[in-house]
Amino acid sequence: MRFAQIGLGIVAIILSAFVLAFPGFTLITIALLLAVVLFVVGIERIINGLFLRGKPRWTNTSLGVLVIVLSGISMAFPVATGIVLLIFLAYILLFDGISRIIHGAAYKSSNKTSRIFSIVAGAISIALSVMIIASPFVGALFVSICYQYLLIVGIQMKTSGTIGSRLVIKS
Numbered sequence: 001m002r003f004a005q006i007g008l009g010i011v012a013i014i015l016s017a018f019v020l021a022f023p024g025f026t027l028i029t030i031a032l033l034l035a036v037v038l039f040v041v042g043i044e045r046i047i048n049g050l051f052l053r054g055k056p057r058w059t060n061t062s063l064g065v066l067v068i069v070l071s072g073i074s075m076a077f078p079v080a081t082g083i084v085l086l087i088f089l090a091y092i093l094l095f096d097g098i099s100r101i102i103h104g105a106a107y108k109s110s111n112k113t114s115r116i117f118s119i120v121a122g123a124i125s126i127a128l129s130v131m132i133i134a135s136p137f138v139g140a141l142f143v144s145i146c147y148q149y150l151l152i153v154g155i156q157m158k159t160s161g162t163i164g165s166r167l168v169i170k171s
Contacts, residue, residue, distance in 0.1 A: 027140060031081040035074035042067030083136045090132035090139065097125030 018026065045064030049057050074081040100122030104115040132139025 027082040027086060028078045031078045031085050032075060034085070035071045035078070035081065038067055038071040039075070042071060086132060086136050086140055090129040090136075092129075093125045093132070094129035097122040097127075097129060100125065 042064045045060050045067060047064075049060030049062075049064060052060060100118045102122075104118030104122065107115070128139070128142065131142055
């Protein structure tokens with residue numbers, strides 16, 4: 001357990017430091033990596049379509065070409081792709097926040113503290129998503145600032161693993 005805490009803490013520190021240093025670069029890198037992966041997937045769809053018989057052959061080939069074209073556009077315009085990806089993620093945060101609030105408010109079987117945390121986390125998710133949707137640039141800056149939390153958690157995990165006590169398994 002301690003080795004996992006130390007290892008994951010170090011990974012969290014390194015990733016959060018990278019994101020803090022290069023927040024825009026990180027988003028563009030993710031968009032480019034996704035576009036490259038989809039480009040390869042498009043090639044695979046075309047090759048797969050060449051060896052099939054019947055209608056699936058043309059469907060696979062056509063959709064493979066479409067995937068290649070769209071991924072090529074994404075590679076040509078990585079900043080725009082990053083912004084679209086950020087807005088998409090903002091909507092995911094919005095739906096997750098609504099879900100957390102409903103869960104916290106509706107499930108009376110959970111303890112009160114857990115329900116309050118669920119509602120607060122949901123409200124934070126909704127606020128962050130609205131901020132990103134309203135202004136992707138400001139939202140991206142705010143998200144990069146939020147990565148400081150990941151840095152703090154990483155330091156805490158590494159410290160707990162380094163100086164923490166051994167786990168005692170009772171039989």
